[in-house]
Amino acid sequence: GQNIDQPTEMTATEGAIVQINCTYQTSGFNGLFWYQQHAGEAPTFLSYNVLDGLEEKGRFSSFLSRSKGYSYLLLKELQMKDSASYLCVTRGAGSYQLTFGKGTKLSVIP
Amino acid sequence: SQTIHQWPATLVQPVGSPLSLECTVEGTSNPNLYWYRQAAGRGLQLLFYSVGIGQISSEVPQNLSASRPQDRQFILSSKKLLLSDSGFYLCAWSRVSGTDTQYFGPGTRLTVL
Numbered sequence: 001g002q003n004i005d006q007p008t009e010m011t012a013t014e015g016a017i018v019q020i021n022c023t024y025q026t027s028g029f030n031g032l033f034w035y036q037q038h039a040g041e042a043p044t045f046l047s048y049n050v051l052d053g054l055e056e057k058g059r060f061s062s063f064l065s066r067s068k069g070y071s072y073l074l075l076k077e078l079q080m081k082d083s084a085s086y087l088c089v090t091r092g093a094g095s096y097q098l099t100f101g102k103g104t105k106l107s108v109i110p
Numbered sequence: 111s112q113t114i115h116q117w118p119a120t121l122v123q124p125v126g127s128p129l130s131l132e133c134t135v136e137g138t139s140n141p142n143l144y145w146y147r148q149a150a151g152r153g154l155q156l157l158f159y160s161v162g163i164g165q166i167s168s169e170v171p172q173n174l175s176a177s178r179p180q181d182r183q184f185i186l187s188s189k190k191l192l193l194s195d196s197g198f199y200l201c202a203w204s205r206v207s208g209t210d211t212q213y214f215g216p217g218t219r220l221t222v223l
Contacts, residue, residue, distance in 0.1 A: 004153075033211065042200055042214040043154070087153070091210070096142060096161075098212060100153035 004101035006088045011107045012078055020073045020104045022088030033089040034062050034073045037103065043087055046073070075106075083108045112137035116201050116215040123222055129174075129188040131218050133201030136182065141203040143184040144212060145176055148198040160184060161206070196222045 003025045012018040024032070031050040035043035049055055049064035049071065061074040073086055085103035092099065113136045123129060135141050145157040156169045158176035166176050173192060177185045184201055198219050202212040 040219075042217045045211050045213060048211060096144070096156075096159050096204075096210070098154075098156065100155075102151070102153045 004088055004090060004099060006086075006101045006104045008102070009105045009107070011109060012075075014078055014080060014108055014110050016078050017074065017076050018078060018106065020075070020086050020088075020106065022071045022073075022101060024069050024071070024088070024090050024099075026069070026090055026092065026099075028093035029066065029090060030093055031091040032062075032064055032071050033087075033091070033098070034060075034071075035087040035089060036084050037087060038084045046086075078108050080108050080110070082106065112203070112213070114201060114203055114213060114215040116199075116218055118218060119216065120219045121221070123191050123220065125193055125222055126190050129186070129191055129195070129220070131186040131199055131201075131220075133184040133186075133215055134182055135184075135203045138182070138203070138205070140181060140206065142206060142210070143178065144202040144204075145184065145186050146200040146202065146214075148200060150197075154200065158186070191222045193222050196220055 006022045033048050034046040036046050037043040047055055047062035049062050054063045059076045064071045085105045087103045088101040090099050116133050143160045146154045148154045158168055160166050160178045163178050174188050198217050200217045201215040204210045204212045
């Protein structure tokens with residue numbers, strides 16, 4: 001099975017940088033996703049890592065260390081619209097097997 | 111481009127009543143399709159997935175069922191709703207190959223009273 005840990009809540013200031021950490025334990029690992037979910041809405045895909053290292057996409061970057069079972073999502077130049085929950089999601093050996101973390105609720109304040 | 115639709119957006123149903131939620135995908139062929147439920151304060155839970163017409167796999171035993179009558183149509187049903195069935199129901203699709211990223215529909219918020 002798979003277990004995912006990420007902080008429940010975080011607060012950061014508009015314009016700042018925030019890092020959301022995620023650790024996972026898994027019996028089979030085949031990639032890690034980050035999704036953004038605004039309150040009352042569906043999750044939207046942000047990033048995917050399957051190899052160690054950093055993937056950068058605009059203001060968002062995601063890092064993966066498979067040996068440490070660790071990932072983080074880095075958000076730069078925070079905007080008020082970035083206030084949302086961020087879900088760390090691992091994929092198991094079968095391509096459909098996604099395990100979702102409970103999400104980190106990020107509040108961006110002026 | 112691909113789009114995924116779900117309806118209804120919200121639903122309030124009495125305990126013991128039937129349920130039918132529909133999901134359709136446009137712009138792709140032979141997608142993998144998924145039904146998830148998100149309860150308050152919990153992560154998304156996979157309920158069913160389908161790799162083709164008439165092919166349904168269940169992840170969690172429950173009083174829900176799913177059907178895939180057409181390639182891009184996925185239906186979630188129940189004969190008798192329970193209070194515990196309340197939640198946010200999300201349909202998702204993915205390609206069979208590649209990174210298999212799952213893309214979610216807008217969801218249906220179900221309240222069982």
